[in-house]
Amino acid sequence: MSLDEVDQPTPGEGQVLVKVRAAALNFPDVLMAMGMYQEKPPLPYTPGVELCGEIVETGQRVIGSPAGGPGAFAEYALMDAAGAFPVPDEMSDEKAASLYLTYQTGYVGLHRRAGIAAGDWVLVHAGAGGVGTAAIQLAKAAGAKVIATAGGKRKTEVCTQLGADHVVDYTTEDFVPVVKEVTGGHGADIVYDPVGGDVFDKSTKCIAFEGRLVVVGFTSGRMPEARANHLLVKNYSVVGLHWGLYRKHEPAIFGQVHDELVKLVRSGDVDPLVGSVHPLEEAPQALLKLASRETVGKVVLVP
Numbered sequence: 063m064s065l066d067e068v069d070q071p072t073p074g075e076g077q078v079l080v081k082v083r084a085a086a087l088n089f090p091d092v093l094m095a096m097g098m099y100q101e102k103p104p105l106p107y108t109p110g111v112e113l114c115g116e117i118v119e120t121g122q123r124v125i126g127s128p129a130g131g132p133g134a135f136a137e138y139a140l141m142d143a144a145g146a147f148p149v150p151d152e153m154s155d156e157k158a159a160s161l162y163l164t165y166q167t168g169y170v171g172l173h174r175r176a177g178i179a180a181g182d183w184v185l186v187h188a189g190a191g192g193v194g195t196a197a198i199q200l201a202k203a204a205g206a207k208v209i210a211t212a213g214g215k216r217k218t219e220v221c222t223q224l225g226a227d228h229v230v231d232y233t234t235e236d237f238v239p240v241v242k243e244v245t246g247g248h249g250a251d252i253v254y255d256p257v258g259g260d261v262f263d264k265s266t267k268c269i270a271f272e273g274r275l276v277v278v279g280f281t282s283g284r285m286p287e288a289r290a291n292h293l294l295v296k297n298y299s300v301v302g303l304h305w306g307l308y309r310k311h312e313p314a315i316f317g318q319v320h321d322e323l324v325k326l327v328r329s330g331d332v333d334p335l336v337g338s339v340h341p342l343e344e345a346p347q348a349l350l351k352l353a354s355r356e357t358v359g360k361v362v363l364v365p
Contacts, residue, residue, distance in 0.1 A: 063095065063109070076143055077140045078118075078124075078141050078142075078146060079117070079139075080116060080124065080139055081118055082138065082139050082365050083114050084362050085362065086361070086363075087348055087360070087362070088192065091349060094109060101131065107132060108133045108136050109134070109349075110136070111127050111128070111134060114155045114158040123149040123158065124146035124148060125158050125159065126141055147317065152327075152328075153327065160359075161332075165323050166320070168254075169322060169323060171276050172204065175276055175301045176274040178201065181205065182201075182204075182252055183241075183252070184206045184208050184250065184251065185241055186201065186210045188256055189221040189226060190212040190221055191359070193256045194221075194254075195221075195359050195360075198226050201254075202226075209226065209228045209237075209240070209244060211229075211231075212232070213231065215231070217358060220335070237264065237268070238264050245270070249269050250265070250268055250269055256278040256280075256281055257280070258280035258281070258286050259284035266298070269298045276303050335358070336360050336362055337357050339361075
């Protein structure tokens, strides 16, 4: 990656030019840069899929994704006018940039795909990361009881501070027996899994009757395989969560979820955790930290 001077983009029909005030990092940024993501933009490209920006014409702050793919790690970016959502006045640029992708994904995953209900036991893996911190807050806001997994004292403390009812340090403890014990043998009604690999496999051992295992991603690097016989015998569901696909099939959901998230921000139930802020030129180092799992919460770049 290199920091280059390029022409300021020109908005097309239905687009707005925004001055980027903050851009949040996400694991897909790492995978895309490595050529391992399902979307492979032609090189060279500007990374970044989530930003808070100021519409140049009006000065209004908005959040969302750049038009047509990545492009947030820049001083200026284009956004589709219909997909640029207003930022609550009380939110900082850095927190606002962190409210879009992981919180939208979490809300759709927990409410739409997993049918979360008050009293559910929700097992959130990688609870201290950007995806996990959002899921803990959203599950608690829905009245669920949360068991989070994280690696090391610093990360387990983050999960506790965010409201997790029980936290498992996976570096010293196996989460399967803990989930069974904490839930009184019931198991997890919902498993929110951005890790995959062995974490997915072990989650099937502590999932509840009629539980829902939500597949969010594979930060472990291994895509697990669901065993159909186990699904049948234990009577649980494995549910895919491809949030971006709603853009094709049900684009109205983004505005609806944004409105719900703003309500949760104003009620104090949602407050994005920004773990670190870096200047734009440190994007490569920030992505390396994210890839090596050194970070907590969201990592944000500021031009």
